[in-house]
Amino acid sequence: MAWTYILGCADGSFYVGSTVDLERRMGQHNDGTGAAYTRRRRPMVLWWCADFARVDEAFAFEKMVQGWNRRKRIALIEGRWEDLPALASRAWEHRDKR
Missing domain, CATH: 3.40.1440.10 (GIY-YIG endonuclease)
Incomplete structure (x- = not known):
């Protein structure tokens, strides 16, 4: 293991x-x-x-x-698996361009 x-x-x-x-x-x-x-x-x-x-x-x-960035690592630590895709750095870049 x-x-x-x-x-x-x-x-x-x-x-x-x-x-x-x-x-x-x-x-x-x-x-x-x-x-x-x-x-x-x-x-x-x-x-x-x-x-x-x-x-x-x-x-x-x-x-x-x-x-990964700090926010994404914290989501992993907290077990917030559903939040991981949205916390990707590319997802944040895309969101900022709207």
Whole structure:
């Protein structure tokens, strides 16, 4: 099993990652041996995670979510799946041109 996760950082930003061992990876982020981004923004809080059957699926979802804006990530965290399409950056650009 593999995981995609979103961490809340001490500075209010989000970090999106994927792993095969969520508990170990959370420990790494919080003890300073995780990603360079999280070393300067501790402590980390797990805001959202989802499990995947395959590592490549978790990694692909991680990369997709990394490209999302903050509003869309918050909708995912809050489980507002129906809001995700409208929160795409292209949807906002189209809406502004009306």
